[in-house]
Amino acid sequence: AQKITQTQPGMFVQEKEAVTLDCTYDTSDPSYGLFWYKQPSSGEMIFLIYQGSYDQQNATEGRYSLNFQKARKSANLVISASQLGDSAMYFCAAYQGGKLIFGQGTELSVKP
């Protein structure tokens, strides 16, 4: 069964610096996709970025990029030039049996 692991409960980063949030997954499916969501304190889950297992290149969306290492089953989110508004919970997720399975999340705090 799909399992999503986020080993960093909390992270701090200085404003304007880059930060990497870790995510590992465990699936036997030959084809799969990985998602990252941001959840600010307001509660809404905001879709950030998607990586397909057969995509040739790492996904990028503005300041967000995915460091996808298929052999290691990791899909780490990289946020460049951190902003105060990036402070939030970040969840990695993937489909398993039609259900979107989420990791436990990482709380990111951006310091001025």
Added chain:
Amino acid sequence: EAGVAQSPRYKIIEKRQSVAFWCNPISGHATLYWYQQILGQGPKLLIQFQNNGVVDDSQLPKDRFSAERLKGVDSTLKIQPAKLEDSAVYLCASSVKTQETQYFGPGTRLLVL
């Protein structure tokens, strides 16, 4: 394009009372999901609809929770009677079809006293 709408945003009730949440998905999205998110955890799927049919309700506590999507557009999730452990954020999401990117609404924060 309008996002997923949910109401109410906040609700406080006493245990054994009933409560209902409403969700209107993004226009044209066939698949609708209800999640429960306990504080400090990732969301957990309660029920998934494809148009007006239930695809997966295996994790829905059917003795107290019910949901419907009668016309294949908006949906209602009901809890009756509520328990203390139902205190959580209830998130609604939609996608064009199954196994595609899900877009979430703002959620309803429920507190059961």
